[in-house]
Amino acid sequence: MATYMKPCVPLPIDAKVLEDVSEKAKDWALMHGVAMRSKQNFSKDSVTFAPFLLLPSTFPRPEFERAVNIQTVLNTLVHRVAHDFEFLRSSLSNTIKVDDFTGRLFSIYEKVLEEGITQGISLGLLRSDYFIDVPQFAVKQVEINTVATSLAGVSTVLVDCHRFTLTELGHRDKLKNLPENGALAGLSNGMLKAWEIYDRPTAAILFLVEDVTFNICDQRFHEFEIQKLNPDVRTIRKTLTEVAFQGTLDSEKRLFIDGVEIALVYFRSGYSPDQYHTNTEWNARLLMERSRAIKCPSIYYHLAGTKKIQQELARPGVLEKFLDDPADVCAVRRIFTGLYSLDQGEAGDKSIEMAIENPRKYVLKPQREGGGNNVYDEEIKDQLEKIRNTPERDAWILMEKIQPPLQKNYMIRPALSEPLYTDFVSELGIYGVIIGDAETIIENKYVGHMLRTKVSSANEGGVAAGWGALDSVYLVDPCELLE
């Protein structure tokens, strides 16, 4: 039987009240930038509100705190993994033979290592994603993102939208259960700190962007926040293709784009094969990586965020290599769920058998980012049958499926004429900032959170595509969690 968490206010809401508050919430969202460019009716002159939940979603307070408290440990873990060439090489050695994209990233890494790394400092703007797993009600990590981690801007603003809707509905007493969210300022301050470390007053921050940006408000929030926090810092936006044609390195390997020196490259693109149309874009990636500019992420941080590395870290004895305190090892192990290599060999064969026998218990994942790439349910069988006798299986990992509790809420989406009242599941994202080089960690922080909620029957909850929507956290003590 499904487990339901109690919503933050009694549901359903009276039809008239619902119509009124959802109309107001839509306009609130639009007027405060909880919005995106429309995929159907794209225009640079307009945005539509982003899909969102009318009310914040219930989340158990101790598990939220657990996820918050472990973030600096996860930051350290990623940082150390990223700086361990031998670990990256051996963990990814099979993957890069069959996964062309990861292979190309890895060869850039080898090239810059050979040449000597010009900029030893990296900026990590990370997001660790979790579901609550029933029946224990414990947070389990879905993955940690090290490249183009998004939604901090719009998620920060959405908390105020939920304050507005709760107040409209006469529940001001509940606002105390909405935790403060410093994600936008935290990530922006991380970028500014990297800019300061680079130490050239006229240098700019480069936002490396997609050819067409749908999630424009989220990105612009960061640009606007940076200007607000330090009006001396310029941000510019370029695509990989533009960097290839306009980017140059001077004799000190300082990166210039159209004559502007770049202190920090902040990737909001470059994480997916389709963003590299030809060799031109790969040349741009190499150029940036060779440069003195600080990268967010550097190529080794990008590689440290692959699914294969996540799976290798779950092997017995591996966390101990990177974390000094046994209590930290224990705490991190506790948030991991089953992760299995499918590499050719006996152990991989066993994992494949296990998944074919019970496909609904697992998620099959390739080395991709951006959503929509994983395989679920019966399709896992077909995919595994197809690849089990080929080296291609080394490009995939298998993960135990986390079973989150359900709750009722109202989803508001541009294409829907009225709010969708159904069963939802929520995925928590925790943002961390880390700056440092191979020897030293200069800054290591938790900065904020986000919640993404999807219709419970949907496999993936992308906000721009799919049945996902922006949400925020309503913290509840365990004794009041369930219906």
Ligand SMILES: Nc1ncnc2c1ncn2[C@@H]1O[C@H](COP(=O)(O)OP(=O)(O)OP(=O)(O)O)[C@@H](O)[C@H]1O
């Ligand atoms: N082990 C799991 N159990 C349940 N659901 C999962 C699991 N792994 C992934 N999912 C679902 O699939 C989605 C995408 O998975 P994942 O985050 O691994 O891929 P991604 O392409 O890197 O996505 P993102 O764009 O969020 O970085 C998750 O947000 C979640 O909804």
Ligand SMILES: [Mg+2]
């Ligand atoms: Mg990801």
